[in-house]
Structure formats: structure tokens, C-alpha cells
Amino acid sequence: MEIKVLQDILSANDAIARKNQSRLNKHGILTINVMSSPGAGKTSLIMQIISQLREKARIAVIEGDVASTIDADKVSKQGVTVVQINTAGGCHLDANMTENALNNLPLDDIDLLLIENVGNLICPAGFALGEHKRVILLSLPEGDDKAYKYPSMFTQADVVLINKIDLLPFLEFDIASFSNAISGLNPEVKIFQVSCKTGQGLEDWLSWLQEQIKEMKSHHGS
Ligand SMILES: Nc1nc2c(ncn2[C@@H]2O[C@H](COP(=O)(O)OP(=O)(O)O)[C@@H](O)[C@H]2O)c(=O)[nH]1
Numbered sequence: 142m143e144i145k146v147l148q149d150i151l152s153a154n155d156a157i158a159r160k161n162q163s164r165l166n167k168h169g170i171l172t173i174n175v176m177s178s179p180g181a182g183k184t185s186l187i188m189q190i191i192s193q194l195r196e197k198a199r200i201a202v203i204e205g206d207v208a209s210t211i212d213a214d215k216v217s218k219q220g221v222t223v224v225q226i227n228t229a230g231g232c233h234l235d236a237n238m239t240e241n242a243l244n245n246l247p248l249d250d251i252d253l254l255l256i257e258n259v260g261n262l263i264c265p266a267g268f269a270l271g272e273h274k275r276v277i278l279l280s281l282p283e284g285d286d287k288a289y290k291y292p293s294m295f296t297q298a299d300v301v302l303i304n305k306i307d308l309l310p311f312l313e314f315d316i317a318s319f320s321n322a323i324s325g326l327n328p329e330v331k332i333f334q335v336s337c338k339t340g341q342g343l344e345d346w347l348s349w350l351q352e353q354i355k356e357m358k359s360h361h362g363s
């Protein structure tokens with residue numbers, strides 16, 4: 142019985158997520174669901190994307206947090222349109238919350254929508270929002286065993302960003318072993334080593350992102 146309830150919730154969520162995605166497709170908006178543990182660097186990544194791509198793409202952000210508007214305030218100071226979702230205790234965003242956020246965004250004026258999910262390496266993996274790509278950050282201080290401990294997050298990722306690479310000299314983190322673990326779970330995944338603080342490694346990842354924006358535009362015919 143419990144399993145049935147869970148299945149109902151997930152299939153209702155999936156139906157709204159599909160609706161969100163076709164709405165985003167109609168407007169040609171590439172949408173990225175950014176997920177990680179708290180503190181791995183989601184907001185820092187979004188700030189880097191804004192500063193590096195703002196001349197090339199019209200960017201908007203959905204900020205998901207249990208409470209507060211701290212991250213949304215940072216993004217808003219950059220002059221970027223942002224909608225905050227407070228989940229009031231919920232450990233992840235869902236498609237219904239995302240639909241409400243989309244209702245409050247100028248969809249005709251956006252090329253790239255970045256969704257910062259609630260900081261959590263477990264729950265967000267189960268809930269599609271309507272995004273086109275899932276980007277997971279794993280930062281060096283979290284340890285190189287996390288792919289084995291939280292496999293569902295990595296199995297569903299399109300991209301894994303190994304963040305805080307600037308801290309490598311100070312930590313024991315085996316990049317090769319972590320990368321092999323992810324590739325074993327998910328052979329298609331793209332892995333980039335980056336520092337959202339120093340900017341190291343961001344160039345390759347930003348090229349990938351721009352490629353995706355271009356592809357979305359070509360489908361959209363604009
Ligand atoms: N050394 C270092 N610190 C980083 C890097 N990226 C983020 N941080 C720091 O990590 C902390 C958490 O970052 P934040 O972007 O707020 O993480 P979030 O909770 O996932 O949104 C902040 O103090 C950032 O300045 C990085 O690449 N290197």
C-alpha cells in the first residue's frame with residue numbers, strides 16, 4: 142500500500158514535469174537542474190555562469206531553499222531575474238513548485254533557466270522538474286566515496302562537476318577513483334574538474350553549456 146502511494150506521488154509529479162518541459166520547449170528555454178549537498182558550490186556555480194555568459198544568453202534563476210532568500214538576493218544583485226521557492230522543510234523541489242515559479246517568470250525573454258535545487262544528495266534525484274539536463278556538483282571536502290554512497294544522484298546525472306579543485310593540494314581526494322566510480326554507474330555522464338572560486342576548468346564546462354543552449358535554439362527555430 143505504501144509503495145502504491147509513493148508511485149502515485151511520483152507519477153503525478155512526472156506528469157507535471159512533462160507539462161513544464163513542453164512549456165519550456167515551446168519558449169526555447171534550456172533548463173538545468175543543479176543539485177548537490179549543501180555547500181558544494183551550487184550558488185557559486187550559478188554566479189560564475191551569470192558573470193561569464195550574461196552577454197551571450199538571457200539567464201533566469203529559480204532558487205530552491207528550505208528557508209531564506211540568501212541565495213536569491215545574491216543572484217538578484219547581479220540584475221538577473223530570480224524566483225525563490227521556500228519548501229518550508231521539504232528536502233527537494235518538485236514539478237508543481239517549479240510550475241508555480243514558471244508562472245512568475247518572463248518566459249519569452251529567457252534562453253537559459255538555472256534551477257538551484259535544495260542542498261541534498263538524496264531526495265532531489267527522485268523528482269523531475271521538467272529540466273533538460275541534470276548537473277551534480279561534488280566538492281572535494283565531501284570525499285571521493287560519495288558516488289558509492291549516493292548512487293541514484295549520479296546515475297541520473299548528465300554532468301558531474303568535481304568542484305573546489307583548488308583545494309586538491311590540501312585534501313586526500315582520489316579524482317581518478319571518483320571519476321571511475323561515476324563512469325561505472327553512468328557511462329554517458331560528462332565529468333569536468335572545476336573551481337567555482339578561482340574559475341579553473343570552467344571554460345570546458347561553459348562551452349558544453351553553450352552548445353546545449355545552441356541546440357535548444359535550433360530545435361526551437363529561433
Ligand atoms: N575553495 C573553494 N571554495 C568554494 C568553491 N566553490 C564554492 N566555494 C565556497 O563554498 C561555500 C559554499 O558555496 P555555495 O556556492 O554557497 O554552495 P551551495 O550551498 O551548494 O549553494 C562558500 O563559502 C563558497 O565560497 C571552490 O571552487 N573552491
Ligand SMILES: [Mg+2]
Nearest residue numbers: 183184212257
Ligand atoms: Mg546555494
